[in-house]
Amino acid sequence: MSVNNLYRQWTQQLLPRYLADELVEIASDEQAMEDRFYQYVSFGTGGMRGVLGAGTNRMNIYTIRRAAEGLARYVAANGEAAKARGVVLAYDTRHFSYEFACETARVLGAHGIRAYVYQEPRPTPQLSFTVRELNAFAGVIITASHNPKQYNGFKLYGEDGAQLTPQTANEIIQHMNSIEDIFAIEVAEVSALEEQSLLTWLLAELDASYLKQLITLKETREVALDMKLVYTPLHGAGLAPVREGLRAFGFTDVAIVEEQVVQDGAFPTIPYPNPEEAAAFTLAMAQGQQIGAELLLATDPDADRLGVAVWNGVRYELLTGNQLGALLLHYLLTTKQQNGTLPSNGIIVKTIVTAELGAKIAESFNVMTENTLTGFKYIAEKIAQYEATGEHTYLFGYEESYGYLIETFVRDKDAVQVALKVAEMAAFYALQGETLLDQLEYLYQKFGYYQETLISQIFEGKNGQEEMQAILQCLRQSIPNEIAGLAVQCVEDYLTGKATLANGETENLTLPKENVLKFILADGTWIAVRPSGTEPKCKFYIGVVDETMEAAQDKLEIMVQAVLKLVK
Incomplete structure (x- = not known):
């Protein structure tokens, strides 16, 4: 169906007001219309992630239902035992996360599939744990991890508590592609599912089980339990398990950044909810200086990534991953x-x-x-x-x-x-x-002094995706013999599964095929290029090593300039 026909189809539905109003606003904007309707939100092995809003290329209750329907058909195809084992659903604090989790449960319930849903936001790792703990058949968490506030996502897990294998993801995608009418997907009422025991709410018991496992990480060695530290959940789902875990470990002087305890998908105190960024630590640093904290900890909205800052005697220094x-x-x-x-x-x-x-x-x-x-x-x-x-x-x-x-x-x-x-x-x-x-x-x-950096270039929309693929194709067609004066000893192309040595000989790579190039240079420096799997970005990774920090940092800067020139 064409973009214009899809747009008309959506405008003829009885949509929630916020979605209907958005479609009215773009009625005369062909570019905006195309961006919302040229495809469905991309669905990979991890699920899907995209901008909130109206359209097939947006995260909304209808694209969520489509993903949930694909999952439901997959579960049902595995028999009554799979349906009875059910699906665990968790969600972070982003806009519509709770609603999307409930929509998923409603679609599953219409197929007679049991859903276990957390009553409050909980981290992605706790979802993984819970799938295993309850012997569920699958799991879903509604999250866009550390993406900006306008994003949300639908992340899928298998019965082992891990993200889906490509084979399983492809089965679900096939089911999704067979859906003829996204607006005809059947959903059950939450109250009816509760009465039929097809929806079970989770919280305290599973919190306690997860905490019990966390405590097994504690060493018996003597440590400074009175060390001052500051923790911030960055408005996300990490507060409950991290705070309780630190208490169980015996830490007695833990300060929480209260302004960022508020679970708010707008992330009002930070420009970007990413603990990799120094700006995410602004309030924690101020509070840390006030109380003399040695250590600052920050988790992203779904608490699967951790950022750490350490007092160096003058200021807080953010550690890289x-x-x-x-x-x-x-x-x-x-x-x-x-x-x-x-x-x-x-x-x-x-x-x-x-x-x-x-x-x-x-x-x-x-x-x-x-x-x-x-x-x-x-x-x-x-x-x-x-x-x-x-x-x-x-x-x-x-x-x-x-x-x-x-x-x-x-x-x-x-x-x-x-x-x-x-x-x-x-x-x-x-x-x-x-x-x-x-x-x-x-x-x-x-x-040795190892130093690394990451350069990200943003490529949004349909044209952006084409530009990003063109960069990788150009690099493959014109492989350089040297970069910044250093000979290229090996080029690993994970799309072809081949490593090409400087003398032209090739070797087979053992990893799965993926659109990644890695250049290994004569002194151990390496450069990798890959499109992001979750954001409209092309990422360029650089790693160097030298005998002193100054030499390593100088080498890294030279390589950054060389890479920017290479992909211009």
């Missing part, structure tokens, strides 16, 4: 080694765009490192694989974008676990008169 990952890894492995619990077949898992410092640290403990494509679902797959085969014992998994997982009762990145462990780690070093920054310098001196 790579730095925090290295610190956690070294602390975890050192603790296990001292406790005599470090297995001989241990393995850590990281993504191909995560710094190599972690691999160097692991190597020093005789622990293997395995690389995966970007996306925590790939790390979860490795956890399941090694549980089944016993070949390796999973010890830690992480990605540079502030995502980490320690214990496997969750199968996605878990900022709650990590917030508690970072507090414990900082308190351990505080007892020795050191900060996390002191420990980071120790790692640099021992393994």
